[in-house]
Amino acid sequence: MTSLMNRRRFLAGASALLAAPAILRATRAYAQMPTLKVGHVSPRTGPLAGFAEADDYILKAVAEKFAAGIENNGKGWHIEIISKDSQSNPNRAAEVASELILRDEVDIIVAASTPDTVNPVSDQAEINGTPCITTDCPWQPYFFGRGGKPESGFESTYHFFWGLEDVIGAFLDLWSKADVAKTVGGLFPNDADGNAWGDAERGLPKPLAAAGYTLTDPGRYQPLSDDFSAQINAFKQAGCQIVTGNMIAPDFGTFWSQAAQQGFKPRIVTIGKALLFPSVIAGLGDRGIGLSSEVWWSPSHPFASSLTGVSSADLASGYTAASGRPWTQPIGFKHALFEVVADVVARADDLDDPAAIVAAIAATNLKTIVGPVNWAVGPVKNVTKTPLVAGQWAKDGGALNLKIVANAHAPEIPLGGELTLL
Structure with missing residues (x-):
């Protein structure tokens, strides 16, 4: 020093x-x-x-x-x-x-x-x-x-x-706008983010339970995994209509492809990190439309x-x-x-x-x-801390657009649309 x-x-x-x-x-x-x-x-x-x-x-x-x-x-x-x-x-x-x-x-x-x-x-x-x-x-x-x-x-x-309390609040705000079962599948990798999001004390489990949601957490998976069959089977057996978690983009791409192959069709998919970027959504094609994530910053932030x-x-x-x-x-x-x-x-x-x-x-x-x-x-x-809202990917005139659809915890950031189910 x-x-x-x-x-x-x-x-x-x-x-x-x-x-x-x-x-x-x-x-x-x-x-x-x-x-x-x-x-x-x-x-x-x-x-x-x-x-x-x-x-x-x-x-x-x-x-x-x-x-x-x-x-x-x-x-x-x-x-x-x-x-x-x-x-x-x-x-x-x-x-x-x-x-x-x-x-x-x-x-x-x-x-x-x-x-x-x-x-x-x-x-x-x-x-x-x-x-x-x-x-x-x-x-x-x-x-x-x-x-x-x-x-x-x-x-x-x-x-x-x-913080995690903010992303959980934004996700719960988003999910509250849809009439779906409160059954959630959690995808948490064995890394710093995944371990924090899935942590029994500081992560998603307690707040989701307090809000009446049932979380199915199959355990930590290794980043860059090539097989999510165990997670998909657990979610299907639990009747999960919502999927959430925190993933890198390659892992979500693998999961989402295998979910389609194995007939798993959740109504809401809200994933941190992986779904932030338009390039990732574009790479998923039509199956990227309707996916949702947290929104830290956007052109409409005031x-x-x-x-x-x-x-x-x-x-x-x-x-x-x-x-x-x-x-x-x-x-x-x-x-x-x-x-x-x-x-x-x-x-x-x-x-x-x-x-x-x-x-x-x-x-x-x-x-x-x-x-x-x-x-x-x-x-x-x-x-x-900085403010946080939640958004959903849509197509407007052929262009991808991340619309803010939930802002209860940061009302100064305007809404850009309403949540639609997958």
């Missing part, structure tokens, strides 16, 4: 290590500014790559916004972003985070996209006393999955996203960026115009990460002191494109 606090900073025109696959560097016009380095870890390749689909678009826009520097205590600072691929592997995420901290000497590290990325990155930051901001992971697998204790929390690592001023609708349409691809939910949260970074850099008492940067993170009270980010309001130390 001491060596990190006392190390000298590179000037923006000086030579720097070129270890990262994406380094957004200074221009000559700002060569005399001191440089603050931000490390960024994301699953650009592997089964979680859908979460990083918009990385290039977001990083390019942020670099342009940061090009003139950020003022802190009357002095301009150049911001250099060094982005590395976790390859959707927790071990690789820890490795590149360590490289960013120890070799690239980043001053702040940010990460997103499931516990497989944010947890190992946060752990490396905590060990080394590096300020860290993460998102795109329910707070329970982030916090308790890292051994967090509510009374003490962590020193250097902070997280913003929703929030704007504190960094650029763009609305959610404009950010989404800008991505589509630049990429030719439909909007995807992580766009908003990847952008919000850098909103928080910019706000922290502007407010920190001393950017040469990691402790001062951590203090500025903890004191954040910012309206972002995904909603308010304010670590003073909990639910536990180092965690703050």
Whole structure:
């Protein structure tokens, strides 16, 4: 920690290590500014790559916004972003985070996209006393999955996203809109997300039972499984009309194909993670229409960026115009990460002191494109929550559209349609 606090900073025109696959560097016009380095870890390749689909678009826009520097205590600072691929592997995420901290000497590290990325990155930051901001992971697998204790929390690592209580509330709100039997089949992989969602105490079982639902949980399956016959048979025997859980896209594709082959026809399928992305739904063809999931962010969210001023609708349409691809939910949260970074850099008492940067993170009270980010309001130390609703995939004029159909817990986010049964 001491060596990190006392190390000298590179000037923006000086030579720097070129270890990262994406380094957004200074221009000559700002060569005399001191440089603050931000490390960024994301699953650009592997089964979680859908979460990083918009990385290039977001990083390019942020670099342009940061090009003139950020003022802190009357002095301009150049911001250099060094982005590395976790390859959707927790071990690789820890490795590149360590490289960013120890070799690239980043001053702040940010990460997103499931516990497989944010947890190992946060752990490396905590060990080394590096300020860290993460998102795109329910707070329970982030916090308790890292051994967090509510009374003490962590020193250097902070997280913003929703929690399991929010996704359960959104799912129950969605299911309440249909007249179907309260029989639910649960699909939970043997990974950080699946173990959290299926946990008997903190996961889905207790709230579903309290709401009158019967959950059939056949047990944890190994990610990238090629056979879901046991789960399908259990769901058929229990008469499950609803299927829920948390899966990676390849696993859901296998399950959904085998469900059709084996004659299992639930009326509602609401799956976290796998059904977030239009590319996944498009790959399922007509059997993708009517599937449902949580909605963290959309073009209709009534929030704007504190960094650029763009609305959610404009950010989404800008991505589509630049990429030719439909909007995807992580766009908003990847952008919000850098909103928080910019706000922290502007407010920190001393950017040469990691402790001062951590203090500025903890004191954040910012309206972002995904909603308010304010670590003073909990639910536990180092965690703050963003709003969540639920949506269903539909086709409008041949184009896929994720319509918000349940918003009881975040009524400020408008509905876009009504739930229809499969």
